[in-house]
Amino acid sequence: MSALDSSPAWVLAHAERTPNAPAVDSPWTRLNYRQLAEALRALAGHLRASGVSPGDKVLIALPLGSAGAVAGLAVQALGACAVELDRETGASSVDDILAQTQARHAFIFGQDARKWAGKPGLGHLYVIHSTRPPERMLQALSPATCTWVQEDGVLDPEAPASPLSTLPEVKSDAHAAIVYTSGSTGTPRGVIQTFGNIAANTRSIVEYLGLSSRDRAHLVLPLHYCYGKSVLQTHLLVGGSVFLDPRFMYPQVVLEAMAEERSTGFAGVPLTFELLRRQAGAEALSKLRLRYATQAGGGMSPDTIQWTREALYPAELYVMYGQTEATARLSYLPPTRAAEKAGSIGVSIPGVELRVVGDDGTPLPSGETGNLVARGANVTPGYLGAPEETATILRNGWLWTGDLAWRDADGFIFLVGRAKEILKVGGHRVSPAELEHQLARHAAVREVAVVGVPDALGGEAACAVVVLQEGAAVKEDELRRFCREALPVHKVPKHVVFTDALPRGPSGKVLKAELRTRYSSVGSS
The missing domain is CATH 3.30.300.30 (ANL, C-terminal domain)
Structure with missing residues (x-):
């Protein structure tokens, strides 16, 4: 694939066409497409000068905010691979991940400096801080070289930099991201997502949600979670915008911001909508201008689904299903069929094929419970450095999701549960x-x-x-x-x-x- 079908390329293209259009905002920062393009070019140029090459892994452990979005784009602009982690990842897991990825560069939050001090192999740390990091912080991170990056993702104005002028071409199977999940052995398991995986999955989601440059997503999910990242990617593809809001511990504050920002889209896991149901006031809900809402990350109770549809009306609710191993998404329930197919995870997204098969891989007839498998350009090539675990999920070109399901006569899929969680x-x-x-x-x-x-x-x-x-x-x-x-x-x-x-x-x-x-x-x- 050319460099033209990657997240950084989408940003640069919109910066040429609509430079003043909003791109990535937060309660504290604002970046239009021109500013976002300038920030990612400058940061990518500095990363290149500090030794990052195509294929290298770069850790990103930041809170939800503009700096995290810019960092991920800058890394991928070089054809390198972003390894985004939860800031709360334990020290032993971080050590395992450093050993697996051989990362030499990392983006960290200033408040976490002590946690990252002395980590083996890390020679260059990009420290996100509201002001130039104090000397005591830099001393704690010694002997690693430190570079200050502002909270909006803009590189230290005094840092020597030669902004990246052109994007290198990347192969579709080149690693673009490693997303960590909990492994069966307790060791972190890194799911590989290629540039081709991300492009395919992003375009599929844009198609069934009907996204355009007029859409503005209100995102409360973290960017190290593939669901949250997919919200950012889809809106950058179409020239829309995303408001990154890490304040969901105060749902009323988020609702007020959604109304003020005139957000058209909102994404959540079951707990997100449960919290809204408990704490959202009718007045705040009435001010929203949402066109759609999406829900994934596990099954949501029928009562909460019904409440969400009524509370967010006329916004349409898309119940979705996916896995990290599928980059983000495998199926969706069209809102027009929601009442008729209540409890279903819907049908496959564009470009994906779903089947229900027996233990030998043979397709089963409708109504019969079996293993849910998938194939498509969004499916991972496997786990980083774990060929045996990869072989358990990838068989003859199909991703074995680990879920049991059945399909009705219309082709709609109903989950029964995780195969390993089914009780005997x-x-x-x-x-x-x-x-x-x-x-x-x-x-x-x-x-x-x-x-x-x-x-x-x-x-x-x-x-x-x-x-x-x-x-x-x-x-x-x-x-x-x-x-x-x-x-x-x-x-x-x-x-x-x-x-x-x-x-x-x-x-x-x-x-x-x-x-x-x-x-x-x-x-x-």
């Missing part, structure tokens, strides 16, 4: 998602997660971990009876436990492994 209860296969959906319908239940725990009689038992609505009171037996009204007896959870909150990762997904460990002894007495 008394010889029966039980889907945690099915139990969760039933329990979520109870008026007293705010959130629920179902996991398998050891059964005193042998095998597994279903344990429902429940968060109640504020002020609600309900007993374990009542919730089990509620399940029995709609489910066969072998699917009724044997244990129901109550907690104040479900543990979640940075993207908002429930950490079921932590729940399994926490409640592993619940059935031992």
